[in-house]
Amino acid sequence: MHRSRLSSAIIDCNDLQEASRFWSGALGVEVASEDPPYVFLRGGAGGLQVGLQLVPEPKAAKSPVHLDFETDDLDAEVARLEALGARRQRFVEHWGIMEDPHGNEFCVVPRRPEEMPSDAADWTA
Amino acid sequence: MHRSRLSSAIIDCNDLQEASRFWSGALGVEVASEDPPYVFLRGGAGGLQVGLQLVPEPKAAKSPVHLDFETDDLDAEVARLEALGARRQRFVEHWGIMEDPHGNEFCVVPRRPEEMPSDAADWTA
Numbered sequence: 223m224h225r226s227r228l229s230s231a232i233i234d235c236n237d238l239q240e241a242s243r244f245w246s247g248a249l250g251v252e253v254a255s256e257d258p259p260y261v262f263l264r265g266g267a268g269g270l271q272v273g274l275q276l277v278p279e280p281k282a283a284k285s286p287v288h289l290d291f292e293t294d295d296l297d298a299e300v301a302r303l304e305a306l307g308a309r310r311q312r313f314v315e316h317w318g319i320m321e322d323p324h325g326n327e328f329c330v331v332p333r334r335p336e337e338m339p340s341d342a343a344d345w346t347a
Numbered sequence: 348m349h350r351s352r353l354s355s356a357i358i359d360c361n362d363l364q365e366a367s368r369f370w371s372g373a374l375g376v377e378v379a380s381e382d383p384p385y386v387f388l389r390g391g392a393g394g395l396q397v398g399l400q401l402v403p404e405p406k407a408a409k410s411p412v413h414l415d416f417e418t419d420d421l422d423a424e425v426a427r428l429e430a431l432g433a434r435r436q437r438f439v440e441h442w443g444i445m446e447d448p449h450g451n452e453f454c455v456v457p458r459r460p461e462e463m464p465s466d467a468a469d470w471t472a
Binding site: 223224225226227228229230231232233234249270272273277281285286287288289290291292293294295298299302324326329330331335338339341342343344345346 | 351352406415418420423466468469470
């Protein structure tokens with residue numbers, strides 16, 4: 223018998239310091255370890271850890287894997303992420319598509335307040 | 348004040364049924380909802396939900412975002428994932444790089460048994 227679990231989502235970047243600043247701010251968590259070409263952040267959703275990986279190549283056109291945020295206030299969350307350096311790309315149906323400073327797409331999905339899990343971060347404008 | 352959290356990792360595929368079979372097997376979790384072009388699985392790491400998205404285009408060359416598994420038995424985990432349809436791509440240092448049936452890379456990282464979180468799945472060969 224052996225054991226396994228999904229442990230991390232690793233995001234490419236061309237600047238570890240900039241990526242650490244953006245993603246630690248976006249998730250509201252601190253850097254857990256720096257070991258270039260990797261930086262790991264403390265968990266941002268349950269036990270999942272977000273990692274950043276320095277890569278030499280420019281970003282691929284479109285990622286076949288992306289991350290979603292959920293929030294009880296879409297406009298406030300988009301504004302918060304823009305202030306950190308994310309770019310608003312487009313809105314599809316009821317959610318927003320944004321890009322991190324490396325150009326990686328992620329989505330911001332609205333939820334009703336009562337749908338938000340207890341481990342969501344509280345943000346004050 | 349508003350709230351947000353990282354909620355999901357969404358993985359592109361060209362076949363929702365095949366992707367659901369592989370990823371639900373890989374994570375040991377059931378399908379939570381089917382609403383094409385999306386299928387969501389029950390959480391595979393803490394509160395993070397893995398989703399599958401049907402896309403018309405072929406896979407991009409290399410994803411700038413990838414997921415990691417952690418396991419207390421690398422050989423057994425790689426064999427388990429191969430049996431589900433993953434392909435072994437290469438080994439870098441002490442971890443394995445594999446591809447899901449859509450060609451999305453993911454890593455399998457070895458841990459000592461005492462490092463494995465309590466929410467890891469138990470697998471019997």
